[in-house]
Amino acid sequence: xxxxxxxxxxxxxxxxxxxxxxxxxxxxxxxxxxxxxxxxxxxxxxxxxxxxxxxxxxxxxxxxxxxxxxxxxxxxxxxxxxxxxxxxxxxxxxxxxxxxxxxxxxxxxxxxxxxxxxxxxxxxxxxxxxxxxxxxxxxxxxxxxxxxxxxxxxxxxxxxxxxxxxxxxxxxxxxxxxxxxxxxxxxxxxxxxxxxxxxxxxxxxxxxxxxxxxxxxxxxxxxxxxxxxxxxxxxxxxxxxxxxxxxxxxxxxxxxxxxxxxxxxxxxxxxxxxx
Numbered sequence: 001x002x003x004x005x006x007x008x009x010x011x012x013x014x015x016x017x018x019x020x021x022x023x024x025x026x027x028x029x030x031x032x033x034x035x036x037x038x039x040x041x042x043x044x045x046x047x048x049x050x051x052x053x054x055x056x057x058x059x060x061x062x063x064x065x066x067x068x069x070x071x072x073x074x075x076x077x078x079x080x081x082x083x084x085x086x087x088x089x090x091x092x093x094x095x096x097x098x099x100x101x102x103x104x105x106x107x108x109x110x111x112x113x114x115x116x117x118x119x120x121x122x123x124x125x126x127x128x129x130x131x132x133x134x135x136x137x138x139x140x141x142x143x144x145x146x147x148x149x150x151x152x153x154x155x156x157x158x159x160x161x162x163x164x165x166x167x168x169x170x171x172x173x174x175x176x177x178x179x180x181x182x183x184x185x186x187x188x189x190x191x192x193x194x195x196x197x198x199x200x201x202x203x204x205x206x207x208x209x210x211x212x213x214x215x216x217x218x219x220x221x222x223x224x225x226x227x228x229x230x231x232x233x234x235x236x237x238x239x240x241x242x243x244x245x246x247x248x249x250x251x252x253x254x255x256x257x258x259x260x261x262x263x264x265x266x267x268x269x270x271x272x273x274x275x
Contacts, residue, residue, distance in 0.1 A: 087218075
């Protein structure tokens with residue numbers, strides 16, 4: 001009996017050890033993939049013709065039909081790094097780029113942005129934690145505002161600066177973090193409404209701590225609804241997936257508003273679209 005117990009224990013031990021080794025291998029592979037992504041794909045890419053999507057799907061008839069539909073409404077695409085932060089990065093870049101040519105919209109947004117830190121602190125966020133992210137966020141916004149609605153040459157100069165800042169990890173990630181905090185603040189401000197979008201027994205606050213505030217967590221409808229409500233900005237998301245039909249379905253957040261930001265969603269990822 002002692003031998004049997006020893007034998008059984010050995011098998012169990014090997015099984016656990018193999019399981020641990022397998023987990024380590026998977027984690028190592030994931031880290032290598034993430035490293036490769038970070039080294040080969042910019043945080044925010046250059047504008048490309050929308051036809052470049054056709055090359056990606058040239059052997060996929062379902063997606064090819066949808067690319068053709070998308071091409072009838074949009075001319076260009078700007079890709080973002082698929083790192084879990086792509087919604088926030090794509091949204092903020094596209095919106096700030098839009099503000100360069102719309103002084104009235106900029107003035108409206110500036111007031112919302114300027115007051116956002118006080119709102120977060122009032123909700124219980126640490127001022128010490130929020131301060132650095134807020135200052136970087138406002139620095140980029142103020143630079144956009146210096147020439148919003150100005151001459152094409154000056155706008156292009158600031159646009160190039162914006163692209164440079166969004167591809168510097170420090171600036172880019174600070175903007176993403178701050179937008180995550182604003183999103184979390186909006187969710188917690190109107191918990192009764194947003195609780196309906198959360199599956200399972202989690203509270204809104206728990207959801208924010210686990211799925212909104214941490215970097216590299218992917219975004220869903222609830223994130224988009226909250227951010228668009230917090231900043232008073234309409235976002236149109238074109239959903240390209242394997243759903244029925246040849247058309248790419250559009251959703252506006254909030255519904256019934258005029259979209260200022262256009263994003264393309266493919267499972268797990270957001271890029272920027274230009275008409």
